[in-house]
Amino acid sequence: MQAVLLAAGEGTRIRPLSASLPKPMLPVADRPLVAHAADAAVDAGAEELVVVVGYGAETVRNYFGDDYRGVPVRYAVQDEQAGTADAVRAAREHLDGAFAVLNGDNLYDPEAVADLFESGPSVGAIRVDEPSNYGVLSTAGDAVTDIVEKPTDPPTDLANAGAYVFPAEAREWLDVPASERGEREITDVLARAVEEYDVSYVAMDRWLDVGRPWELLEANEWKLAELERDVRGEVHDDADLRGPVVVEEGATIDAGVVIEGPVLVRAGASVGPNAYVRGATLLGEDAHVGHSVEVKNSVVGEGSHVAHLSYVGDSVLGRNVNFGAGTNVANLRHDDEAVKLTVKGERISTGRRKFGVVVGDDAKTAINTSLNAGVTLSTGATTTPGEVVTRDR
Template sequence: MKAILLTAGEGTRIRPLSASRPKPMLPVADRPLAAHTADAAIDAGADEIVLVVGYEGETVREYFGEEYRGVPVSYAVQEAQTGTADAVDAAREHIDGPFAVLNGDNLYDPAAIDRLFDACPAVCAAEVSDPRNYGVLSTTDGTVTDIVEKPDEPPTNLANAGAYAFPADAREWLEVPASERGEREITDVLTRVIERYAVTPVTLDRWLDVGRPWELLAANEWKVGELERRIDGAVSDAAHLEGRVVVEAGATVEPGVVIEGPVLLRSGATVGPNASVRGATVIGEGVSIGNGVEVKNSVLSRGVSVNHLSAVADSILGRNVNFGAGTTVANRRHDDADVSFTVKGERLSTGRRTFGVVAGDGAKTGINTSLTPGLKLATGTTTAPGETVDRDR
């Protein structure tokens, strides 16, 4: 079965991290988000991966190439972002039999994707406490009977998880009309399949739709937590590593460093001396962590520098961010309420008691900068030495 992965979207809700690369290519543990989806499809038996690209599509092509894990890779271009059915329709010429459709910005329980492929036609569902913000599936005797988008009164708690295995006939049903939102929806294609076939609901044990920065942090917490301990890099005898810690070849851990897993230290990174790293943290390729720095439960992308005596917690730093010495990230409100974050101009609760800063590529802080909880620093932002920043920039 061919697996069509949707990776064309810009990811405006996760800005500034997507300012120069598509959301499905943001880092989750040791690979891009979309690679986890591709891996699940290949493990389930996909014999070809078709990637639908659009925004910054060359980034996707550079990573996956013409073959990924021994499986051929093809590409289709979605010229305009006009819906998920339109995205799959862009790959029509690659469809010559039953096919799967997976969102490149979702993490799926791999075992469920395996069951999805076997049960074709099928759709993945997740039990959620409040399904009103999802497409909601109705079932009878183990078969899907209906799907309704974002109902005020959901008929069930089964949310559509955006993973489908379609029969070959569905290729001819991709040209659905635009919905009230002005988009061509893949759920309208699913409705046609439901009318003609017995569609199996496949319940996911775990699923994460990564749309906003704190969900990217949660994705890393999931996948870093699954890593097995491996020490291939250079670790000082005077360093202490505890639990699930991965030090890739070419990484360096200096004397006095304490690392409490799960932590991933990627090739070319340097930590210490006397630094502390803990709590589902990714230290990306070529990252430099200086003397006495503390990093907790954060993602530091390629080329980041966090200079001596700084503290970073529950944060995501884009590529080549440079935190001057003594930079401190606050991650908790004084009233202990959930931290909020601005998404497309609206202040939203992250649902997290602790959440720090999201810094776009190339952001820089002056020495002794203080950053307040739930702060956004746009690409290339700078701060002055000794400054306290309590508003997005």
């Protein structure tokens, strides 16, 4: 079976992190977000991947090439992000037979994806506490009888997890009209499948839709927790690596460093001397964490430097960020309320008691900058020495 991966979106809600990389290419442990969905598809037996690209298409193509783990890869270009059904329509000419569709920005339970591929036509589902925020499945036994968007009176607690196997005929059903929010939705194609076929659902144990910056952190928490200790880089005798720590070949850990897993130090990254890195943390390729720096539960993007006397907690730093000496991040409010973050101009609760900052690519902080919890620094932003930053910039 072919698997269509939807990876044409920019990820406007995850800005500024998506400035130079489309959201599906943001790092989750040792690979881009979309590669986790590709892995689930390949492990489930996909014979071909059809990747729908648009925003940042080249980075996606460069990553997968024309073969991913022995499975041929083709591309379809969606020029305008007109909806998920429209994205699959862009791939239509490549489709031949029953096909699967996975979102390139979702993390799936891989075993459930394998079940889904075996039991098509089918849809992945996740049990949620507040179904009225989701597309909800009506069911009779294992069969889906309907799908309702954000119902006030949800028929079940089974939310649509954005993973589908469609019958070959669905290729002809992709020209659905735009929905109320103006997008051509794949769920309307699913509704047609439910009318004409027996569609089963497969409940996933775990699922995550990465839309906002803190969900990228959550995605890394999930995938870094699956790490097994593997140390290939250069580690000084006086460094102390505890638990599931991965140090890739070409990374260096200097004297006096303590690392408590799960932590992944990617190729070319360097830590120390005298640094403390706590899980779940990803230090991207060529990142540097230097003397007297503590990094906890964070993503430090490729080429970013936190070189001296700093604290970074529960934060996401993009690529080539530079934190000046003494830059400190607050990650907890004194009233113990969940930290809020700006998403498309609106302050939204992250639902997390601990959350630090989001820093766009190429941003630079001056010495002794204090960054308040929930602050976003945009791409290339700078601060002045000693500044206390309490608002986004």
